[in-house]
Amino acid sequence: MKRIIFFIFIFFILSLSVSILAVEVAPRISDREIIEKLAGLETGQEALRSEMKYGQEALRSEMKYGQEALGKRMDDMNATMLTLFSTMVALILALFAYIAWDRRTMLKPVVGRLDSLERDIIKDLDLRHTEGSLLSRQLKALREYAQDDPKLTEILRGLSLL
Numbered sequence: 001m002k003r004i005i006f007f008i009f010i011f012f013i014l015s016l017s018v019s020i021l022a023v024e025v026a027p028r029i030s031d032r033e034i035i036e037k038l039a040g041l042e043t044g045q046e047a048l049r050s051e052m053k054y055g056q057e058a059l060r061s062e063m064k065y066g067q068e069a070l071g072k073r074m075d076d077m078n079a080t081m082l083t084l085f086s087t088m089v090a091l092i093l094a095l096f097a098y099i100a101w102d103r104r105t106m107l108k109p110v111v112g113r114l115d116s117l118e119r120d121i122i123k124d125l126d127l128r129h130t131e132g133s134l135l136s137r138q139l140k141a142l143r144e145y146a147q148d149d150p151k152l153t154e155i156l157r158g159l160s161l162l
Contacts, residue, residue, distance in 0.1 A: 139161060142156065142161070143156065143161075143162060146162065
């Protein structure tokens, strides 16, 4: 066991020395080289800025075009919805008009028959007579006649008319 720990310790020390050797010492750079490299970086940044501005303008124009296209599609969709809604309202109104017309044409014969029936009843029963209807006058006549005829009196009493 001690041997294993010893080998691990040796391996650890050797790996440290190798990693220390891996570090390079940077060569000395003069101020002039630093200034030249900074000037190159500034030039690259200017080019990058101009490229970014161009990209932003292109993006803005594309977004504007997209918004205009979206606005046009929305206008078209609104017009379509308005047309469909107007058509639906017109169909509903036409349906109501048809229902009213059909009801009127259906009721017209019924009203005519009812008027004719009313005229016939008024004429047959003589309802507008000053002494009462025809039936009430006939019943009155039968009652008067039943005073003299006992058989008729029995018949009227059997029918609960006396």
